[in-house]
Amino acid sequence: NAGVMQNPRHLVRRRGQEARLRCSPMKGHSHVYWYRQLPEEGLKFMVYLQKENIIDESGMPKERFSAEFPKEGPSILRIQQVVRGDSAAYFCASSPPGTPWSEQFFGPGTRLTVL
Amino acid sequence: TQLLEQSPQFLSIQEGENLTVYCNSSSVFSSLQWYRQEPGEGPVLLVTVVTGGEVKKLKRLTFQFGDARKDSSLHITAAQPGDTGLYLCAGVSSNDYKLSFGAGTTVTVRA
Numbered sequence: 001n002a003g004v005m006q007n008p009r010h011l012v013r014r015r016g017q018e019a020r021l022r023c024s025p026m027k028g029h030s031h032v033y034w035y036r037q038l039p040e041e042g043l044k045f046m047v048y049l050q051k052e053n054i055i056d057e058s059g060m061p062k063e064r065f066s067a068e069f070p071k072e073g074p075s076i077l078r079i080q081q082v083v084r085g086d087s088a089a090y091f092c093a094s095s096p097p098g099t100p101w102s103e104q105f106f107g108p109g110t111r112l113t114v115l
Numbered sequence: 116t117q118l119l120e121q122s123p124q125f126l127s128i129q130e131g132e133n134l135t136v137y138c139n140s141s142s143v144f145s146s147l148q149w150y151r152q153e154p155g156e157g158p159v160l161l162v163t164v165v166t167g168g169e170v171k172k173l174k175r176l177t178f179q180f181g182d183a184r185k186d187s188s189l190h191i192t193a194a195q196p197g198d199t200g201l202y203l204c205a206g207v208s209s210n211d212y213k214l215s216f217g218a219g220t221t222v223t224v225r226a
Contacts, residue, residue, distance in 0.1 A: 004157070033214075040124070042203065042218040043158070056213070091157050103148065104214060106157035 002027065004094050004107035005074075012113045013082045021077040021110045025094030032075045033104060034067060037089045049075060079112075087114045118142060119204055119217035127223040131193055136220045138204035139186045145209050147187050149178055152201040152219070161189075184209075194224045 005024040013019050025032050030050055035043040045059040049069040060067065064082075069075040079086055089111050093104035122137045138147070146165045150158035162171050164180035164187065171178045175198075177190040191198055205216045 006157075035216075040218060042216040043205075045213055045215070048213075058213075093157075103160055103163055105160060106150075108155075108157045111155075 004029075004092055004105055006092050006107035006110050008110060009108060010111050010113070012115060014115050015083055016081050019079040019082050019086070019112055021079075021090050021092075021112070023075040023077070023092030023094075023107060025075070025092075026096075026105055028096060029094035029105075030097045031095045032069050033093045033095075034075075034077050035091045035093065037091060037109070043091060046077070082112075082114045084114045087112055118208070118215040119206055121202075121204060121217035121220050123220060124218070125221045125223075127225065128194055130195060130224055130226050134191050134194055134222065136189045136202050136204075136222070137186070138188065138206075138217055140206065141185065142206075143184050143209045144206035145184070147180055147184075147204060147206040148214075149187070149189055150203040150205065152203060153199075158203055191222075194222075196224045196226050198222060199224050
């Protein structure tokens with residue numbers, strides 16, 4: 001049973017470009033969460049999605065960031081017009097149907113570097 | 116301000132020694148989880164505790180949830196170099212339903 005998959009593992013963008021991060025949850029999981037990790041700051045919640053629905057985006061910056069989890073295909077975290085402060089590791093996690101915020105299984109992350 | 120405070124921030128010990136990592140909060144949690152993260156990888160779930168006073172053992176790792184469900188500890192007996200990593204606690208608050216993470220404790224076990 002494959003775990004949570006994320007790609008790309010590393011992404012380099014210049015300021016002003018767009019970054020697209022993809023996440024495929026574990027088979028059978030219907031809840032997807034995105035987190036951002038900065039050195040020595042732990043993981044910060046960004047957004048919680050179910051298929052075709054954004055459930056909670058209270059951790060997302062108001063501008064430039066968006067997320068989706070379409071009926072078919074992976075979840076996408078999109079960052080438009082990236083700035084140097086967007087450089088971080090972005091992790092996706094998934095959990096099975098049932099109680100949200102239950103045990104979450106993480107992918108290997110995408111490390112975004114903005115030049 | 117972190118909802119969950121972990122201490123110490125860094126811990127370096129010799130192989131064979133014991134260590135304890137603490138996770139504290141002023142909030143009550145309905146459940147608390149411990150993860151280990153290695154460089155370049157995502158966090159891996161170690162354990163979930165849900166009952167106040169609960170103790171769970173995973174080989175040489177012992178996890179305890181405080182009676183008031185506000186704090187937790189992770190104790191490693193006879194640490195090995197393979198235990199090296201970033202240990203993260205994360206809790207689901209009773210006032211909310213989000214999973215909040217501590218900043219982590221970086222453990223280094225020297226051979």
